[in-house]
Amino acid sequence: MSTKLIFRILKSFFLIFFLSLLITGCTTWKIGASGQKKISGKTYVIIGASSGMGRGVAEQLGKYKANVVLAARRTDLLEEVAAIIRKSGGNAVVVTTDISKQEDLQRVRNAALKEFSKIDVWINMAGVTVMGRFWEVPMEDQMRVIDVNLKGFFYGSRTAVEQFIIQRKGILINVASAMSEIPLAYQTSYSATKSGIRSLDLALSQELRLNGYDKIKVVTIEPWAVDTPIWRHAANYTGVEPKMAMMDEPDKVVNAVLRKSLRPKKIVPVGAKAQAASFSANVFPRFSEWFGGNMSHKYQIETGPEVPDTQGSLYEPIPEGRGIDDGANERMKEHKMKEKKQGKIK
Template identity: 40%
Template sequence: MDIRDGVVVVTGASSGIGRETALALAHAGAHPVLLARRRGALDEVAERCRRHGARPVVAPADVTDGEAVQQVADTALQRHGRLDGWVNAASVMEFGTVLDVPPEDVRRVLDVNLMGAVHGCRAALPPMIAEGRGAVVNVSSILGVIALPFGAGYTMTKFGLRGLGVSLRQELRLNEVTGVGVSTVLPAAVDTPIWSAAGNRTARTPHPPPPVADPGDVAQAVLERLRVPRRETVVGALPARALVYAHAFLPEVVERVFATVFDMIGLRGDGPARPGAGNLFAPVHAVDQEASCSRASLSRASMRCRSRKP
């Protein structure tokens, strides 16, 4: 798709990767449709998009509600007359062992991260197929390749998003649909509010383990996949990408190393953990939505966050 003047729905647009993607789209001349639960945060993102000349649409909705997601697609078509792209970036996390995390919390993570993307694809693809053009980008993770200990629910969804992309590409090909692309982006750990807002059933505080990806870099990768769809794209520093590729040849070794490193660095006893479901069922307003600025991260994202003026 042509980004300039394109109409793109972005889920999870109130913070993190979704927010950065919406702003990058506006800067590139597109008109983002902003979907998330918190209208106030979406209004702030929309105002920043307007500074770039974009005509954003604020569309508060919960991605677990398929009818509400469909209404967002309908609103985009009514406002702009077309739907060029859809980015499934909405995501939540919860930390804890499979035995400690309540089943209802696991189900909620699955509903938001995976079923939310299913609802998005079901809303986006019919008008794109009818027009013979369009692009869907699902934001997975390198955790869709290498499983995360103490985060089974999140990991299951990221594996599932990769499978969803493969199935959709096969179905489009077998139905001889051309001009419509489905891509999957797999970032390394990103320093966003998802870490501080996550549910937590451990006695430790989660931090994104280095090397940490810049959310702006992930957003640019998403835009590139909107422009030119590609099966899967890994985003992050060379060590993170190397870890993914090494997993194809030495899966057990990589999994052991990854689990040990995350246990030592990703979950720390350096501060009070916030027990409970976090933002799974309702937004956590106390979280800084610009960026999490975790103490653990020395990434470009966190350095940029520290230097920002209010």
């Protein structure tokens, strides 16, 4: 059997699998009236609330009349989100925070307890990334990704669990990635941190269970690539604009996070593509690695537009990328149309 025939068979299988997930999957459905009532009055901490999925979760919680503690580096944006929450009928507290600093996470905890006296759900959503060939990306940039995405999640998780043990209950939600299961080329440090988050959460869940803290739950959210400002904020040494194929809209992840804050589950691949990736990683690990690497090479190395190297928002926040989504899908379409007109692609 030829390689092309095998590839076609696998593509057909995954297409059928995608369609079945689209029909049966309910993780990304919006929360109904009964769920909204359960959220009302609960206290949520969101680390990484200034833009992207974190901002989306925060604004939705405001509509459901929750108490929301907003933490991120960009204070002006946190205040903007807080105003939206209050206008919607919720309560909000702003705490300027760098997740890579343990003392900042303790300040978040203290602010939540001072204002609302408890924490029901703690969500770690902050994240940075760097793209490029492993041997060309400055090592200090890769270590910064680890400081934020992995060490920061350790700090946040420890802070949350210490409070939950006092309360004897609570839900910790850590946002990882489909790359937790299928690491991708040119995002080495990011992939490593997301795999680390998955392992952290599973091990922590075991410890809580074995020590009698059954009412403390740990959830790992694993989205596919999402059209958020992370692409604009990325440190990048590939020579072309950061992007990925078939990016999901942020509302899928927002809905999944909110649903699992009510009905926690250990591992939550979000949407059909992430669920298919998770399935493939376990059933066809070598094929998944090959396919994922080739896809990453196409979008991270071969497909323009060309851009200069940048450290993005690794060390300091940047003003660009302030919304929930960021129009990366549209930019990709516009670039493709431009290249078609120029005759560069058919």
